[in-house]
Every structure is written in structure tokens, then in C-alpha cells.
Amino acid sequence: MRKQLVFSGNYVVSKEKNIILEACLGSCIGVAIWDKEAKVGGLIHLLLPEWTGYGENTKPLIYAKTGLPIFINALCEAGADKKRMKACVAGGALIGPISQLDIDLNIGGRTSEIVQKILSDESITVCQSETGGMFGYRLSIELKSLNSSINLIADIPPQKDKDFKTPAPDDILHSINMVRPIPQIILKIVQMISDGNYNIDDVALDIKKDQVITAAILRLCSSSYLGLMEKVTSINRALALLGEKRLFKIIVSASIELYFSNPLQGYSLCKGALFHHSLGTAVIAEELAKFTGIVKPEIAYTAGLLHDIGKVVLDQYISSAYPLFYRRTQIDMAELNEAEKEIAGISHSEAGGFLGERWLLNETLTDMIRYHHQPEFATASPELAHVVYLADLLMTKFQAGQELASLDKGDIPLRLNNIGLTSSQFPAIVGLIPQHVLEGTINLPAFTH
Known part of the structure; x- marks a missing residue:
């Protein structure tokens, strides 16, 4: 049925x-x-x-x-x-x-x-x-x-941790190096977004040459997130319908989706969950940036897309220790980074930071990836880290059933205050979540642990 x-x-x-x-x-x-x-x-x-x-x-x-x-x-x-x-x-x-x-x-x-x-x-x-x-x-x-x-939401797995072995640091480093490099054209677009430069002519030819990215862009253009009334079949048509600024966001989104395209069975409870979470976090971060006025909305969107990229590195280790990971995050209520360190010796935030350095992402984004669970430690742009932290919190809290997660809630009132918000505004902040994020199309669970 x-x-x-x-x-x-x-x-x-x-x-x-x-x-x-x-x-x-x-x-x-x-x-x-x-x-x-x-x-x-x-x-x-x-x-x-x-x-x-x-x-x-x-x-x-x-x-x-x-x-x-x-x-x-x-x-x-x-x-x-x-x-x-x-x-x-x-x-x-x-x-x-x-x-x-x-x-x-x-x-x-x-x-x-x-x-x-x-x-x-x-x-x-x-x-x-x-x-x-x-x-x-x-x-x-x-x-x-x-x-x-x-x-x-998730069946409690049988307890069998005896066969699991914490990976050595060299294993983690190898896993980071095995993640395919982010295309140079995407790095260029990310920098253009940071600079506020949206001249599509500078990158259009390179985008069209990359068939994988082009296909991903066109697929995302046809998703419910955009709500376009027609099927988009070319980059030129996408540009005509969306405009340069919006198309740039879609290009980056489609490229990041490729990293989450393989079934990630450590964190995810359903197919496509990690990308849906990242995309939803990006959209909410953009809305929070507009609401607070403390960071550029376009940069907040890009940061939201990238914040959990370290999970791509750790997923194989989390999957092999799934019963332990479930027990620590869902029963013992251990914070996500803490549970990851027990299993893999490193958190997804740290792994993502190393990956950002390897990809030569700018310092602002790399710093945000590393500290999005503890934004008060961010130095390059604490404001951006706080915005992404709050967007991540909202997405995790109100989109249950997609992934196993347990955020460090820390001192939320202080973290809200750091970006000019108060605890009393929290319900109104929830109201900022766009309806299309709440209604995001997620496939039903396609695998079990």
C-alpha cells in the first residue's frame, strides 16, 4: 500500500x-x-x-x-x-x-x-x-x-558493537582525500556570490561543458523547491526564468547535491535526507539573514548548503557502528559531535573543516563549517556561524524523521542574543520557515539498517 x-x-x-x-x-x-x-x-x-x-x-x-x-x-x-x-x-x-x-x-x-x-x-x-x-x-x-x-520514527537496532573498531587518523585522512574535489567552476561561483558579482557570462560556457552539473541543475529546477510552472530543459531557459542571482544559487545547490547522491546510511533515515536537510537549512539561513540583516542572504544560503559536508566523510564509519550511534544520540541523548568522536575519533564539523581547507574554500565558509555546532568559537564570521546554527536547529527540530541528529543546544538564549534575537521571538522565528521547506519532497524510506 x-x-x-x-x-x-x-x-x-x-x-x-x-x-x-x-x-x-x-x-x-x-x-x-x-x-x-x-x-x-x-x-x-x-x-x-x-x-x-x-x-x-x-x-x-x-x-x-x-x-x-x-x-x-x-x-x-x-x-x-x-x-x-x-x-x-x-x-x-x-x-x-x-x-x-x-x-x-x-x-x-x-x-x-x-x-x-x-x-x-x-x-x-x-x-x-x-x-x-x-x-x-x-x-x-x-x-x-x-x-x-x-x-x-526509527526502529531501535539490536545492540552489537563488538565488531566495530574506531578508525585510525590515517583512515580519516584517506577518507577526506577520497572525496572528489569540488569543481573549480563552483569555487569561482561561490567567490562571485561572496563578492556580489552575478555575471553569468563569466561562467556560462564552463557550466554548459559539465554535463553532470548541467543535469543536476535542470533536475533541481524542476523540483518543488522552485515551483516553476514549466519543465526547464536548458541553462539558457533557466536563466530566463530565474535571473542570474537565483540561478547561481541553483548551480551551487545542484553541485552540492552530487556529494549527497549516494545512499548515506549512517545518518539518514530516508533517501535524500541529508541533501534535503542541507537545502532546507540553506533556505532558512537565507530567511534569517534577511530578518536579522547581519550577513548577506546569498552567503548564508551557500553556508547552509555546505554546513554538513563533513558527514559525507564520516558516513561509512557511522553506518558500521549504527547501533552504537543510535543508542548514543537517541537514547543517551549525547550531542552529535560527541557521539561522532566516540565512534570515528573526529566530528563531522571537524572533518568538514578539513575538507573545506582541502577544497580551498574561503576562510569564512571553512570556519562556519567547523563551528556551526558551536558558533561562539567561530572567528572569521561569528554572525554567519550563528545564523547557520539557528537554521540547522530549526530544520532538525521541525523536520523530524529524516536523519539521526542530536544538536548541541548549548545556551540558546545567548546564541540568539549574539545575533540580536531573544527567546521570546523564537515562535516568530519558526514562522520564518518557508512553507515549501516544510513541504519539501522527500522519498519514503528506501533502506533500513
């Missing part, structure tokens, strides 16, 4: 079908509701408790207070009756190392409370509820039978 993911800030309502609706939930709350007599069911994926910003709420579906009533009304319009509705609720977990901000904001708990109140006020019976805790969940509803289920 085909699965359909319901992404953050979205819902699906349907009559009887051979489809399973599924939501991957971290701190978010998922609600499945059905009416078996009317043969109607659906699922909504909520991010936050309620709108707290100024002006008009342009994203009502991400908030429980506004989104859940819309969802219930859609079920009624499809033929369901509130008197016969049943519900299943999951999510609201504290994922990864818990910070004081997590406790103070209590996003999952407050969202769950609003959901439970609305369901109670509407006299909708909750048949099953798994909220809170420390683990992410998959909430599913089978539209044929209208049966719902709640499971852990």
Missing part, C-alpha cells in the same frame, strides 16, 4: 483509498481523525500551539489553535460527522539534549494541550495518545480501513 507523507503545516483529508497517511513527529503534534461510517479520514501535522506574532497569521495550518479547526471542518465538508469522529494524537517530544529554552517554551506540551482542548470541546473521542517523552514518533492512518497507529 502506498504511503503519503503529511509534512509540517499541512493536512490531508480523503475518502476511502489504498493509501497510508504518515507524519514524522518530533516536537510537532500529529492528529489523525476518522469517521468509519462516512468512510472519511485524514491527518494534520501541527508545529506550534498558537500564533503570537504581529499582523495577519499567514500560515494558520502550522498552529494548533487555528489549524485543527480548519482540519475538522474539512473532514465535515468531506462527509464526516463530529459525533462519530475518533482521533489519535502523537508527538510533542523533547528531542535531543534538552535546553532550558525547550523547557521554558514547552512547544510540544502547549501544542498538545490546545489539541486536547479542541478535541474535547468538539466531543471527539481520543482513542490513542502518545505525547511528550524523548522519542520521535510516526503517526499513521490507513485510509482503506481507517485504522491508525503510532510507532517510533
